[in-house]
Amino acid sequence: MRPPRLKTARLLLREFRPEDVAPHAEAALDEEAQRFLGGVKTPYESFAGLATHAGHWALRGYGGWIVERREDGAFLGRVGLFHPEGWPGVEVGWKLARPAWGKGYAPEAAAAAIGWAWTALDLPELISLIVADNANSQRVAQKLGEANTGPVETPFGTADRWLIRRPEGDAPWALRDATLDDAPRLALQLREAMERFRDFSPPGWPVPDHTTDDEVEALKDPNYRCVVAEPGGVLAGHVSWRPAVDALSGPDDPDTAYLGQLYVEPAWWGSPLATKLMDIAIARAGADGFQRMHLVTPAAQGRARRFYERCGWRTVAPPVDDARFGMPTIAYARDLDRVGG
Incomplete structure (x- = not known):
């Protein structure tokens, strides 16, 4: 299943492509960017992670997108929906390369994914799983209107479960x-x-x-x-x-x-x-x-x-x-x- 494209003021959320493998692997070698994501990844691990998100569409009918800057086509990272077996809900998550930090791209891209989830999928709620010390992601979650409901166990350890519910009506x-x-x-x-x-x-x-x-x-x-x-x-x-x-x-x-x-x-x-x-x-x-x-x-x-x-x-x-x-x-x-x- 090919992901539908979403365009915000500055960003294009698009399908996964072969040319995304290299910049995704490069970002996965950044210790600071990977600090709360299990540490740096080998090219094999990075590819497996990218393939997981790309294939999620075929298994769930929704998933993640590559985030591209519309101005110049630059690869910024990925964002989207994630719900593997054993996960405590449908998650909206984001992972941007460090050069894209601090520019408001993460909340802009995540808001687009959330808006699509509310309207195209009619989902009643979404979660974000954020490690307790990850202040940057906590700020993004707050900007999106999420609230921290406390720690939960995941297949990868303990994380705080941030929650946002679909607004009523139209x-x-x-x-x-x-x-x-x-x-x-x-x-x-x-x-x-x-x-x-x-x-x-x-x-x-x-x-x-x-x-x-x-x-x-x-x-x-x-x-x-x-x-x-x-x-x-x-x-x-x-x-x-x-x-x-x-x-x-x-x-x-x-x-x-x-x-x-x-x-x-x-x-x-x-x-x-x-x-x-x-x-x-x-x-x-x-x-x-x-x-x-x-x-x-x-x-x-x-x-x-x-x-x-x-x-x-x-x-x-x-x-x-x-x-x-x-x-x-x-x-x-x-x-x-x-x-x-």
Whole structure:
């Protein structure tokens, strides 16, 4: 199983690769970095540890990530979820190379892993096992909101069990209205989503460009609405809508809102996020007085079409060649007064 990628403001949590073996082994030779992790490791022991975390995904369906700095692609260490047999719970742990210490990378990466655990896995709680003298990791745990519940025995000896519980309701999803500061990340998310359209696009299809300036212009429009989900500091998805009369593809109907964007990162495919975002758009458009909502999606995008049809959307016309989009698209609509029905 390939780990899903998570992007924070500065970091990329990504899959394990062969080129990670050498920097991981180098970090395992650092006495200070290994002081609370059983001492320095041989290249064999380092490889075995890395393979354990990589293989954890196949056995549990979740696991750890390599932490990479987005700015320059530098290897910083690893972070993630760990639950082998005999462990006292699902652990969120972190191990960064010493050059990455003191920059806030550990809590930033761990927060992303926790946010994903709350929302994609719906886990009720997480632990961190920290040796009593490890002040650095204790500070990270405190920043994450963990509390020390006391010592426990583990297969590797005694450690303090730090605990954090999932916040109630939708709080872990960190749903909020988008701001102008979100424009660069929203534009990047849209471009990356368009790249995935290559899987079903015609040969030679050019990926539509969407710049930060385009997103800024949209966010400045008083009739444009956009809501983002940001669990653990990761832009997991967003939804946007506006009056259909203002949309390039919408019907000329003042009573209709146009659902322009509904994108969810692959790390949250299969989670409730798409439904949550869509429901927000539908409820708020209805509250603004719109009676219907309209959308257009590529006719060959089976995943999206099945989702909309399960959620009560109906096609309003057969697929048409869409010159603006460069491939056939199909229109859907739904009545807003059917929300919850």
